[in-house]
Amino acid sequence: MAEIKDPENTILLELTGGTVTIELLADVAPLHCARMKELARSGAYDNVAFHRVIDGFMAQTGDVANGNMEKDFNLRMAGTGGSDMPNLKAEFSSLPHDRGTIGAARSQNPDSANSQFFINFKDNHFLNGQYTVYGRVLEGMEHVDAIVRGEPPANPDRMISMKVAADA
DSSP: OOOSSSSGEEEEETTTTTTEEEEOTTTTTTOOOOHHHHHHHHHHTTEOOEEEEEEEEEEEEEEETTTEEEEOOOOOTSSSOSSSSOOOOOOSSSOOOOOTTTEEOSSSSSTTTTSSSEESSSGGGGGTTTSEEEEEEOOOOHHHSSOOOOOSSSSOOEOOOOEGGGOO
16 A cells, blocks of 8 residues: 555545545645545545546546435436535646546536546546646556446446545
8 A cells, every 4th residue: 555645635535446545635726625525524425426437538426416326326317416515616727637637527617616526547638727636546546447437337336435544
């Protein structure tokens, strides 16, 4: 396991294949990082499906309103919701959307990110400056690569749990 330098800004994402260690970039996108930690600590991300997974592009999840497999999971609606908290203002930076980076999913409005995020399967530089980058996979990208594809997948993979390393 990779050495965790900043447990308060490290996420442990448990997938079917194993743990994905994510470094949050709180110095770059403090609002997005704080939101992810708050939702992780509340358990909101646990059992939420990867509802949009495009081969050669990215895996999207985080619809805490519609994507929870324990509640009223609605595959048809997954991807249309967020948390009860207000949307976040965009925190665009010069960081590129490289393989393994975490980006804030949003609607056409740049300031509409809430709880959904995506993990890039490859360098997706056409997204640069248009979506907030606020983390990157340090370890476990092979587990991300194994997520079932589809829009939505017929039998989606899900986040078993998400924890802030400082709490684990």
